[in-house]
Amino acid sequence: xxxxxxxxxxxxxxxxxxxxxFCVLFNDVPDMQTMDERIGRAVGHIDxxxxxxxxxxxxxxxxxxxxxxxxxxxxxxxxxxx
Numbered sequence: 061x062x063x064x065x066x067x068x069x070x071x072x073x074x075x076x077x078x079x080x081x082f083c084v085l086f087n088d089v090p091d092m093q094t095m096d097e098r099i100g101r102a103v104g105h106i107d108x109x110x111x112x113x114x115x116x117x118x119x120x121x122x123x124x125x126x127x128x129x130x131x132x133x134x135x136x137x138x139x140x141x142x
Contacts, residue, residue, distance in 0.1 A: 070089040075082055117124070 072087040072089055074085045076085065
């Protein structure tokens with residue numbers, strides 16, 4: 061179903077039978093596409109953070125911990141978690 065207006069909108073329409081009658085569900089297709097694109101971008105960013113960034117940090121944890129003003133307990137904890 062397409063609605064006319066300032067911006068044409070497309071809707072996916074579903075009708076369900078309920079115990080009290082019926083229910084009509086309108087899904088805004090452009091909004092769903094926008095959400096899918098945003099979710100895809102977020103997953104892409106998470107893949108980068110969990111992949112090469114995490115590997116790089118794991119490989120250099122001893123250098124990074126030694127460079128900061130961390131206490132001995134923090135250093136030991138960071139190296140233990142490695």
